[in-house]
Amino acid sequence: MESDRELLSLNELAKRLPQVRGKPINRSTIYRWATTGLKSKSGHIVRLETRFIGGTRCASVADAEDFGRAIDDIAWSPPKLSLNAKEKAAMRERGLAAAEELRRLGVFKPGVQIEEYA
Numbered sequence: 001m002e003s004d005r006e007l008l009s010l011n012e013l014a015k016r017l018p019q020v021r022g023k024p025i026n027r028s029t030i031y032r033w034a035t036t037g038l039k040s041k042s043g044h045i046v047r048l049e050t051r052f053i054g055g056t057r058c059a060s061v062a063d064a065e066d067f068g069r070a071i072d073d074i075a076w077s078p079p080k081l082s083l084n085a086k087e088k089a090a091m092r093e094r095g096l097a098a099a100e101e102l103r104r105l106g107v108f109k110p111g112v113q114i115e116e117y118a
Contacts (some may be wrong), residue, residue, distance in 0.1 A: 008029055008058060008061070030064075033048040033067060040070060
């Protein structure tokens, strides 16, 4: 669609994009997407494509759609959580200490083994 490629100031683009949680997207958010960018699911930094027209940074609705697709790239997989034995032991100790504190505060019933929650 030709109107999707119409260049708009970032302020005007913010007004045309759909609202998020009932609030319009702020123009400073769009500026941040264009300058700093966002990290995609695969870990790459993606920036909103913009052009300067007469000293004004502009983008189109189609550019915003392309940006959204780039953020949701499908090459993403969740990071692996690998702990060595020392880290696992430290995590267990912190958990046991937290459970003991909860028992002291009366959260755990008497007679419940802390290890059941660790």
